Each structure stands twice: as C-alpha cells, then as structure tokens.
Amino acid sequence: MGSHSHTLPTPTTPAGREGLAAxxxxxxxxxxxxxxxxxxxxxxxxxxxxxxxxxxxxxxxALAPRVASVAVVTGRPAVVAVRYGGFAGVPxxxxxxxxxxxxxxxxxxxxxxxxxxxxxxxxxxxRAELPGVLDKFGAWRGTWIEEKGQALAVHTRRATDPKAAxxxxxxxxxxxxARHGLIVEPGRMVLELRPPGMDxxxxxxxxxxxVGARAVLYAGDDLGDLPAFAAVxxxxxxxxxxxxxxxxxxxxxxxASRADLLVPGPAAVVDFLAALAEASAPGx
Numbered sequence: 001m002g003s004h005s006h007t008l009p010t011p012t013t014p015a016g017r018e019g020l021a022a023x024x025x026x027x028x029x030x031x032x033x034x035x036x037x038x039x040x041x042x043x044x045x046x047x048x049x050x051x052x053x054x055x056x057x058x059x060x061x062a063l064a065p066r067v068a069s070v071a072v073v074t075g076r077p078a079v080v081a082v083r084y085g086g087f088a089g090v091p092x093x094x095x096x097x098x099x100x101x102x103x104x105x106x107x108x109x110x111x112x113x114x115x116x117x118x119x120x121x122x123x124x125x126x127r128a129e130l131p132g133v134l135d136k137f138g139a140w141r142g143t144w145i146e147e148k149g150q151a152l153a154v155h156t157r158r159a160t161d162p163k164a165a166x167x168x169x170x171x172x173x174x175x176x177x178a179r180h181g182l183i184v185e186p187g188r189m190v191l192e193l194r195p196p197g198m199d200x201x202x203x204x205x206x207x208x209x210x211v212g213a214r215a216v217l218y219a220g221d222d223l224g225d226l227p228a229f230a231a232v233x234x235x236x237x238x239x240x241x242x243x244x245x246x247x248x249x250x251x252x253x254x255x256a257s258r259a260d261l262l263v264p265g266p267a268a269v270v271d272f273l274a275a276l277a278e279a280s281a282p283g284x
Contacts, residue, residue, distance in 0.1 A: 006275030009261060011243060015236055016260020019243030022215035027067045027280035029214035033204055033228070034269070036074040036081050038221030039247040042266050043188060045157050047146055052085040055270040061092030062277035068211050072098045073200050075185075075192060075224055077149050078107040078114045088112060101150040102194070102224075103203020120150060120195045122180035127152055130193075133172050143169070151194035162189045187222045188251050201227030201234075208235060217276075219245035219269055222252050229258050245272070 011017045023030040034040055037047070040056045064070045070093070074081045078100025082088050087096055087109065098107040105116040130152060134143055142159030145152060154173065159165035166189055177184045177193045185192045200220070208216050208231075216235055218228045232242035246252075246259035247269050256262055263272055 005278055006271050008275045008279055009263065009272065011260040012262075013260045015241075016243045019215065019217065019232075019236070019241040019260065022241035023067075023217055023243065023276070024279055026214060029212075030067045031069050031071060031208050031211055031213040031216045032063060032067050032273075032276070033071040033073050033207070033216065033218045035200070035220035035222070035225050035228075035247075036072055036076060036085065038188065038266070039219050039269055040072065040085065040266060043221075046144075047153075047155065050084050052087075053266040053270050055274070056266070057086050057090055057093070059270050059273035059277060060087075060096065061090050063273055063280065064093050064095050066277060066280040066282075068095075068213050069207075070096050071204075071207055072096070073103065073203055073207075073218075073220075073228060074098065074100055075102055075148065075151065075153075075194075075200075076100055078105040078116070082107055097207070099200075099203045099207060101148065102198040102200055103206070104150050104198050117150070120182075122182050122195060123149075123151060123193070126176055126180045126182055126193050129176060130154070133176050134169070137168055137172050146190075148192075148194075150198070151192055153190050153192040155190045157189040166191065185224055187224055192224075199227040200225060201229075201231035204228045205231040205235065208240065214240060216240060216242040217245065218242070219247055219263075219272075220255065221247040223254065225255055226258070229255065245269070 040052045041050045078098045081098050096109040107114045144155045156162045156165035174184050182193045183196045229244045232244050236242050244259045245261045246256045248265040
C-alpha cells in the first residue's frame with residue numbers, strides 16, 4: 001500500500017452507514033464478499049481476457065487477515081475465477097473463498113481444491129441445441145458461447161449490433177431454457193442459461209450464516225448481483241448490519257439505485273478495499 005493512505009467513502013443510506021460502521025467496529029466478525037467481473041476485474045469484450053485489477057490481490061491480501069473471511073461470488077467456474085484473479089498461493093489470502101457458478105462450486109484457498117456438484121442434464125441438452133437456435137435467429141455473427149460447466153452464456157458484446165443481438169435472442173433463449181428446466185439470467189450484453197435455485201443471494205446468505213458473521217459487505221456490478229443485494233437486505237432485517245456497493249453506475253441502473261454506496265468501477269473498488277484494510281488495522 002506504500003505511504004499514501006486511502007479515504008473511505010461514506011455510504012449514502014443510513015443502513016449502509018450502519019453496515020460500514022459495524023464492519024469497522026468488529027472486522028473479525030465481518031464477511032467481505034465481492035463479484036468478480038466488473039467489480040474486481042474490468043469488463044472486456046472477450047471474457048477470456050478478463051483479469052483482476054492489478055491492485056485487487058494486494059488490497060484483498062491486506063484486508064483478508066483482518067476480517068472473518070473474504071469471498072468472491074461469481075457466475076464463473078471457481079477455478080476460472082481463481083486463475084483470472086491470481087488468487088492462488090498468495091500470502092494473506094489464506095482465508096479467501098471463491099463461490100463459483102453462483103455458489104454451486106466452492107474453492108477454498110486453504111485447501112486449494114474445488115467442491116462441485118454433478119453436471120445438470122438440462123444444461124447438456126440446451127448446449128446441444130444452442131448453435132441451431134443462434135443460427136435460426138441470424139444472431140450468430142459475432143455472438144459467442146461461453147462454456148461454464150453448470151451453465152452456458154451467450155455474449156453479444158462483440159456482435160455487429162450488440163443490443164439488437166441481445167434483444168433478438170431473449171425470447172428464443174428463454175424458450176430453449178424453459179424446455180430444459182433452466183432459467184435465463186440477462187446481464188451486461190450477456191444472456192446466461194442455468195439451473196434455477198442457483199443465485200448469488202442464496203450463496204451469500206448461506207455463507208454469512210455458516211461463518212457466523214455479524215456484519216456483511218457485498219460489492220457487485222450487474223443484474224446477477226441483485227439477489228446478493230436482496231440477501232444483504234434480508235440479513236439486515238435479521239439484525240446483521242450490511243453494506244451494498246455498486247461498481248460503476250452507467251450500465252445497470254437497477255443495481256445502482258439499490259446500492260448503499262456507488263463507486264466508479266474496479267479501480268475504485270480496489271481503492272475502497274485498501275481503505276477498508278487500513279481502517280481495520282489493529283490499533284486504529
């Protein structure tokens with residue numbers, strides 16, 4: 001972190017200010033949970049090129065030993081998030097957990113192993129039909145299928161007209177998903193097909209209760225993070241203070257309007273984490 005100190009921003013809501021105060025008052029009882037893409041990593045046209053912001057690992061390594069746990073909650077497979085994040089074998093990150101595939105998978109830094117469920121048969125069936133569906137709707141040009149194991153994602157960010165391709169595919173992909181007992185989760189120029197019951201809210205709430213945390217912070221950037229925001233709100237109603245942070249506010253207004261704190265993208269998230277680590281230091 002060097003000699004320069006970071007200033008903690010102030011949440012705009014009373015509940016958010018209470019949540020941040022609770023994290024700072026007893027950091028060892030707090031879970032800090034973060035989405036990966038768009039939060040710890042910049043959004044890029046090719047998701048395979050996504051990497052954590054250069055300051056993310058140092059900030060997390062400074063923060064993790066001072067809190068109950070740091071969790072990365074992502075739709076990506078856990079091993080992919082670990083690889084793209086550079087999270088493995090980092091001193092200070094021994095207490096990092098990655099909840100991948102919306103919590104269906106789990107990687108713990110302390111063991112370095114992933115626990116994952118059996119593949120879903122509906123995903124396999126949808127995978128076989130997907131190219132034909134994209135072909136039929138003429139939206140194949142520039143769209144790209146991301147294989148997620150427990151899910152499939154169709155990206156339109158590289159299409160000639162990303163928004164038009166996204167809009168054209170919503171209905172046919174919803175129909176394909178419905179045929180195989182899956183749901184479609186729209187995101188930032190991406191439509192994801194996955195089994196129901198897997199969401200970041202379920203993953204976050206279960207994890208917070210498992211750790212026995214008495215405060216929670218969650219940062220995300222997309223529609224898939226709304227269930228995690230709802231989980232923080234539910235935990236608050238149960239007497240566990242919490243803070244929701246939205247990374248970047250231009251693309252996903254629903255999330256921005258629900259957040260206790262807005263920060264302008266991954267670089268600012270990293271600064272916030274560094275400031276949190278400093279403010280949580282013993283003797284502060």
